[in-house]
Amino acid sequence: MHLKALCALVAAAFALTACNKSETPAEVQHDVASAQAEAQRDVADATADAKEANADADKNVADAIADNDADDVTEQARDANETADKGNERIKVAKAEAAHKVAVQKCEALTGAPQEECKDDAEKTLDQAKEAAKVNR
């Protein structure tokens, strides 16, 4: 039983040491570039999705106007505003996540406690940006 616990502790210690290892500058540069490219794609996707959703919602408003249905116009206009708000929030979150991915990769250049601190800061920044995106909806 003691042996098993000891093994688990040793394994955990090795794992932790491995986690906090710094990458070489070349590895960091490569990973940051990959993260930036991926992040740009994510933001572009979120923007394109929002644009498509807004166009659909606007078409529904236009159809309601064409039908001369005042109640439906109001309802569809509200839906269109809601769709636009959600789209804007998703774009803001995608941008925040994009910045987070890059920030985390940059943390890999550090080691030990500074690396942990760097990653914690990146998490906090992401959480704050997500909250701000919700509030500004």
Add this chain to the structure above:
Amino acid sequence: MMPNLTRTLLVAAALGSTALAGCVSTHDSQSSSRESPAASQQTAGEVVEDGVVTAKVKARLVDDPVTKAYQINVETFKGTVQLSGFVDSAEARARAQQLASNVGGVKDVKNSLEVRKPEG
């Protein structure tokens, strides 16, 4: 023979230049007559888009706790939204402008809302 040919050529040239001049003047009159109304006329697509923008701005104003208390008129022309009517504070006026500005498809907002303090 030669004078006849010369005369024929002269007449043809005169006719040709008159026709060309006619074409140019027709084109000019069309373009000048088209130019001025273009600024004030809309395509069917623009009318629909402006209607959609108006509906969305109205929905925003009606749903907002600050602006819902007022009867605010909204008109849209080529993406420019005009707000008119009366509100009782500068804050409400500014809020209405902010809400309208944030609606998708709005290019500009002309805020003609007047602040009129309630009597008494």
